[in-house]
Amino acid sequence: MQNHQFPANFLDSLSNEPGFDRQNFIEAHQKSESPTSIRLNPFKKAESKTGEQVPWCAEGWYLDTRPSFTFDPLFHAGAYYVQEASSMFIAHILKYIKTNEPVNVLDLCAAPGGKSTLLNSALTPDNLLVANEIIKTRVPILADNLTRWGTANSIVTNNDPKDFGGLTGFFDIVLVDAPCSGSGMFRKDPEAMDEWSPANVNLCHQRQERILADVYPALSEDGYLIYSTCSYSHQENEDVLDWLCSTFAVESVRIPINSDWGIVESQSPEKKAWGYRFYPGKVKGEGLFASVLRKRESSGNLSSTKSNKTQSNKSDKELDLIKPYVNDPSAYHFFKVNDDWLAINKQHKDSLNILQQHLYIKKSGVRIGRLAGRDVIPDHELAQSIIINKDAFEQTELNYAQAIEYLRRDNLNITEAKKGWSLMNFEGQPLGWAKLLPNRVNNYYPKELRILTSPRPSAKEREL
Incomplete structure (x- = not known):
């Protein structure tokens, strides 16, 4: 100053x-x-x-x-x-x-x-x-x-x-x-x-x-x-x-x-x-x-508009594969945007439909992921959400150095974890996804969110 x-x-x-x-x-x-x-x-x-x-x-x-x-x-x-x-x-x-x-x-x-x-x-x-x-x-x-x-x-x-x-x-x-x-x-x-x-x-x-x-x-x-x-x-x-x-x-x-x-x-x-x-x-x-x-006055009332869309039998079958990855799936309304499945609290289904008619929506609820055959490709939003059923996935606890490597989208060397999709955690908090393969780790942290700067912090800087 x-x-x-x-x-x-x-x-x-x-x-x-x-x-x-x-x-x-x-x-x-x-x-x-x-x-x-x-x-x-x-x-x-x-x-x-x-x-x-x-x-x-x-x-x-x-x-x-x-x-x-x-x-x-x-x-x-x-x-x-x-x-x-x-x-x-x-x-x-x-x-x-x-x-x-x-x-x-x-x-x-x-x-x-x-x-x-x-x-x-x-x-x-x-x-x-x-x-x-x-x-x-x-x-x-x-x-x-x-x-x-x-x-x-x-x-x-x-x-x-x-x-x-x-x-x-x-x-x-x-x-x-x-x-x-x-x-x-x-x-x-x-x-x-x-x-x-x-x-x-x-x-x-x-x-x-x-x-x-x-x-x-x-x-x-x-x-x-x-x-x-x-x-x-x-x-x-x-x-x-x-x-x-x-x-x-x-x-x-x-x-x-x-x-x-x-x-x-x-x-x-x-x-x-x-x-x-x-x-x-x-x-x-x-x-x-x-x-x-x-x-202290009314500007009039907004008539409630309910969606006339119904789930197809194909969607019902897809939902059976999606729901196990969410805690208490009965509490949520599931819907598709293009190929992705999303979830919002069930009580907001009609409100979402009303808002879609008036506004340009960029994000709704939590994006769960998409299906490739019978396999679910989980989305980053699911990893960071509080609605995820963590028991449905393998989890890998990262130390500090590994967590920074993951957030930089660098190559990770993890040999002791089970293979397949894994939540990458730091101090029990999910950071995102990786897919563990027999000879490598595919880092799925979003490119647009990765850490781009190179200096490594000191121990003092890491203290909060």
């Missing part, structure tokens, strides 16, 4: 923002580094190697030093997600708005997937998560991160917010982590300062209003809208809340917070809508604004 200067007029523009302390803010950016934090995957129960807990997220932990995550097999196994601590506040919000009834949840601007995996952690199989990314090139990383998280109750889409307008009242919770001017990331990403300007703040404000207006019909009556940015500017935060309260029939929801956390509670000037501001120096994290609104 020492080599970067705040943009002209930036600090002056924040002088009247709630809770802003100019000197404390400057010192936080000049004298302290962005803390490193991770959030554990509650579905994979890996051994936690953690330090101080993030106070507003039970599964969030600060690390004393930043390791080389690229060279940690548990990262690739989806045992945890590297996420900025302030962003984990969404987990705290969910404790106060999520009902016990099944809910449909939308993360509208989802890539790379931090808040999607956080939302997913709070959901049961009865709940459905739709993670959408507007920018096509950012969709693969979102899909990969949800694959690592391992559940079957998520769907990844690639749509503009206006495409959700036809899904009237479909979602009970909508998270809009809106594109913003990015001032909250200045400490973590100093280059973001080069793009900041008052004009860009105003442009972001207009974009945020358009996004919210486009998605609003998709929120159910009495449903919750979570709005967040990584900006400090009131134009992108409290002013947007006032606009929402003036334009739509919504009410602000106040979220209880602990005064020791250092979060600044604010209210919008006109409608007194509640917001929560995070400032480096006051919290152990980066800049964030978050708020919750509850919809």
Whole structure:
């Protein structure tokens, strides 16, 4: 940060923002580094190697030093997600708005997937998560991160917010982590300062209003809208809340917070809508604004449409070969996309059919694999899922050096394992597939995910 200067007029523009302390803010950016934090995957129960807990997220932990995550097999196994601590506040919000009834949840601007995996952690199989990314090139990383998280109750889409307008009242919770001017990331990403300007703040404000207006019909009556940015500017935060309260029939929801956390509670000037501001120096994290609104009107109802497709006898026979590889297959709806078999929690079958009619779907549930004759060729998604029946496969436990070789898609020398398809595990966590043959090992780790960098980490770097 020492080599970067705040943009002209930036600090002056924040002088009247709630809770802003100019000197404390400057010192936080000049004298302290962005803390490193991770959030554990509650579905994979890996051994936690953690330090101080993030106070507003039970599964969030600060690390004393930043390791080389690229060279940690548990990262690739989806045992945890590297996420900025302030962003984990969404987990705290969910404790106060999520009902016990099944809910449909939308993360509208989802890539790379931090808040999607956080939302997913709070959901049961009865709940459905739709993670959408507007920018096509950012969709693969979102899909990969949800694959690592391992559940079957998520769907990844690639749509503009206006495409959700036809899904009237479909979602009970909508998270809009809106594109913003990015001032909250200045400490973590100093280059973001080069793009900041008052004009860009105003442009972001207009974009945020358009996004919210486009998605609003998709929120159910009495449903919750979570709005967040990584900006400090009131134009992108409290002013947007006032606009929402003036334009739509919504009410602000106040979220209880602990005064020791250092979060600044604010209210919008006109409608007194509640917001929560995070400032480096006051919290152990980066800049964030978050708020919750509850919809008090109906945008109409979406008629449920059930699929008329029926399984052919051939498909029934194929399913008999597929189902043994899934734990409790009666809990899932199985379907084919081209030659691949997929599974999603059974209660979301009709929802999937509805979404297919309105959205461009990039990933649904868990891809199980395909058949070659009577042999199942398992998919990488199955290996990293929590629905896999591990007893149906041989498993090979890799040491650290072998795991890195596997993740680099290098040749492996494994002689003691049984031949055939094998789950390649590290500390009990599946990384992917390999096929063990009498004289070699075929490494099936996906080419697009392999580690490309060459430096080997030290022992200290491997400590989490």
